[in-house]
Amino acid sequence: VIDIRKLYAQTGMFTYDPGFLSTAACQSAITYIDGDKGELLYRGYPIEQLAVNCDFLETCHLLLYGELPNAAQKQTFTETVTKHTMVNEQMQFFLRGFRRDAHPMAVLTGLVGGLSAFYHDSTDINNPEHREIAAIRLIAKMPTLVAMAYKYSIGQPFMYPKNSLSYAGNFTHMMFGTPCEEYKVNPVVEKALDRIFILHADHEQNASTSTVRLCGSSGTNPFAAIAAGVACLWGPAHGGANEACLNMLEHIQANGGIAKVGEFMEKVKDKSSGVKLMGFGHRVYKNYDPRAKLMQETCNQVLSELGLEKDPLLALAKQLEKIALEDDYFVQRKLYPNVDFYSGIVQRAIGIPVSLFTAVFALARTVGWIAQLNEMIGDPEYKIGRPRQLFTGTTKRDVKPLAQR
Ligand code: ACO
Numbered sequence: 001v002i003d004i005r006k007l008y009a010q011t012g013m014f015t016y017d018p019g020f021l022s023t024a025a026c027q028s029a030i031t032y033i034d035g036d037k038g039e040l041l042y043r044g045y046p047i048e049q050l051a052v053n054c055d056f057l058e059t060c061h062l063l064l065y066g067e068l069p070n071a072a073q074k075q076t077f078t079e080t081v082t083k084h085t086m087v088n089e090q091m092q093f094f095l096r097g098f099r100r101d102a103h104p105m106a107v108l109t110g111l112v113g114g115l116s117a118f119y120h121d122s123t124d125i126n127n128p129e130h131r132e133i134a135a136i137r138l139i140a141k142m143p144t145l146v147a148m149a150y151k152y153s154i155g156q157p158f159m160y161p162k163n164s165l166s167y168a169g170n171f172t173h174m175m176f177g178t179p180c181e182e183y184k185v186n187p188v189v190e191k192a193l194d195r196i197f198i199l200h201a202d203h204e205q206n207a208s209t210s211t212v213r214l215c216g217s218s219g220t221n222p223f224a225a226i227a228a229g230v231a232c233l234w235g236p237a238h239g240g241a242n243e244a245c246l247n248m249l250e251h252i253q254a255n256g257g258i259a260k261v262g263e264f265m266e267k268v269k270d271k272s273s274g275v276k277l278m279g280f281g282h283r284v285y286k287n288y289d290p291r292a293k294l295m296q297e298t299c300n301q302v303l304s305e306l307g308l309e310k311d312p313l314l315a316l317a318k319q320l321e322k323i324a325l326e327d328d329y330f331v332q333r334k335l336y337p338n339v340d341f342y343s344g345i346v347q348r349a350i351g352i353p354v355s356l357f358t359a360v361f362a363l364a365r366t367v368g369w370i371a372q373l374n375e376m377i378g379d380p381e382y383k384i385g386r387p388r389q390l391f392t393g394t395t396k397r398d399v400k401p402l403a404q405r
Contacts (some may be wrong), residue, residue: 016390021283024205026213027379030063030371031204038287038336042202043067051294056197056364057081057167060139063202063371078167084140085161085170087148088118095152104359105234107149113227115141123221125377134222135370142363143167147174150356159183168194171363176351188305189350193360195298196346199291199339200361202368204284208232208239212369213376214385222373229369230362236278239340239365242357245279246344249313250354257312261319269329279341280324281333291339299342299349308349317345 001024007013017023032041040047043062050059054068061069061077069077094114098107115137116123122134148158151174159174169185171193177183203209211232216225233239252264267273282289303309321337324330347357376382 014388020205020210025210025385026205026376027381028204028372028375029066030375031202031368033204033284035282035284035286038285038290040203040290047199047290048294051195051198054198055166055168056194056201059198059201060367063367064135064374080136081140081167082163084137085144085163087115087141087144091115091118091145092148092158095148098152100153100155102153104146104149104153104356105230105240105362107152108145108359108362109227109231109234111145111149112138112142112230113224116221116223119223123223125216125219125222125225125373131222131370131374131377135367135374138223138226138366138370142366143171144174146356146359146363147171149359150175150353153353153355166190166194168197172350188302192298192302192346192350195294196343196360197364199294199343200364202365202371205372206238206283207235208365209369209372212373216373216376217382217385219384222370225373226366226369229365233362233365234358239358239361241278241338241340242344242347242361243354245340246313246348246354246357248278249316249344252316253312258316258319261316261323265320265323265327269327277320277324277330277335279344280330280337281335282338285336285338286334288336289338292337292341295339295342295346296337299346302346302349306349311345311349313348314345317341 004013004015004023015023030043032044033039042050042059043066045062045068050062054062057078058068058074060081061067061073091111091114095107095111098110119134119137122130122137124130144161151158157179159177159179161170162173163170165173165185169190172185172189173183205213208229212225212229215228216222236244252260256263264275265277267275268277299314300309303311303314308314321341324335324337330336343361344354344357347360348354352360
């Protein structure tokens with residue numbers, strides 16, 4: 001690793017690295033990925049162990065404070081988060097300004113940014129107390145905001161959070177409950193969602209996390225920085241891939257189904273078609289994404305518990321994966337399923353509409369964004385992010401008066 005800053009100071013040399021393929025933009029002690037081995041650690045703990053032994057709020061504690069909580073710390077942290085699950089009543093009037101058919105990620109970007117207009121005691125990013133309360137508020141309120149966006153889109157009344165439920169259970173209550181009857185949380189769905197949240201909680205310097213860091217480096221408030229992360233996550237090459245992947249599976253299903261998988265894969269391999277196998281490939285993983293393995297396991301469990309094991313989209317996904325793992329095009333490029341390949345099938349089985357998939361990802365990633373933001377602000381070497389450029393435009397020329405152009 002070369003510290004380019006020293007070379008820059010000594011020689012004025014700087015590097016050209018579009019897409020940051022070989023440039024570390026920061027030092028971080030939060031999440032470790034070994035892309036060749038397909039290994040993912042949060043604060044040193046393998047994702048496989050966290051997924052089995054911990055719940056999402058324990059994982060949040062780990063990411064934010066560096067250690068898994070003991071029983072007393074867990075209780076305190078859970079109570080603190082739970083206390084903040086409601087949003088200011090005025091938020092619903094803000095929400096009502098959106099069209100009912102607005103994409104949930106458009107709504108969420110607005111609502112999260114809008115939080116800074118409601119919580120003035122937690123907008124100073126340089127004040128640790130403000131950052132702490134902003135962190136708790138964001139983690140607590142994201143499920144409420146996502147569920148509100150959903151309820152609004154289908155014309156149902158908003159459900160207030162129910163603080164006796166678990167984090168994931170409360171989310172299902174706000175999503176699927178109605179004021180007409182008591183909603184019974186399905187433990188299989190609750191567990192599956194909790195696992196989805198853990199698997200998506202952080203992933204080092206991906207596009208949205210880098211966006212949050214860059215945005216926060218200007219000293220803006222934490223809500224604005226997280227809203228920037230939500231906006232970046234929306235893209236189909238990033239968090240939007242779960243929605244794009246499900247749409248792809250539905251498209252194949254509607255156009256001949258499993259019999260047409262081979263034909264579809266030929267199209268993917270023909271670069272001129274512009275078709276990609278969504279949910280496949282990753283900038284860092286050149287091996288199986290460990291989250292995809294866990295997600296596939298959850299997918300099998302959820303579908304079998306819900307009696308949906310014959311879901312044709314699951315069969316399609318498995319067939320696509322089988323072909324890809326044996327095909328030279330994918331093998332040579334080291335393209336494997338990523339976390340989004342199976343997460344859409346799980347979410348759809350749970351009853352979450354496709355357009356909301358990326359918002360669920362944003363809900364889970366919020367803690368990672370905040371942990372990374374806190375780490376950056378706490379770093380004595382932190383400076384405003386300011387990428388340089390290689391200028392390729394026209395050099396100096398004179399403006400001609402309008403009549404002569
Ligand atoms: N389908 C077909 N070909 C692919 C795919 C794919 N999903 N992904 C990469 N390739 C090909 C590229 O065309 C390229 O081929 P070439 O070497 O012949 O030019 C090669 O594999 C390398 O791919 P790059 O695009 O250079 O890899 P990069 O690291 O820039 O992109 C990315 C990674 C964006 C994830 C890409 O694999 C992709 O678009 N995948 C589909 C979208 C997706 O699933 N995104 C979710 C990522 S995970 C997350 O954000 C949660």
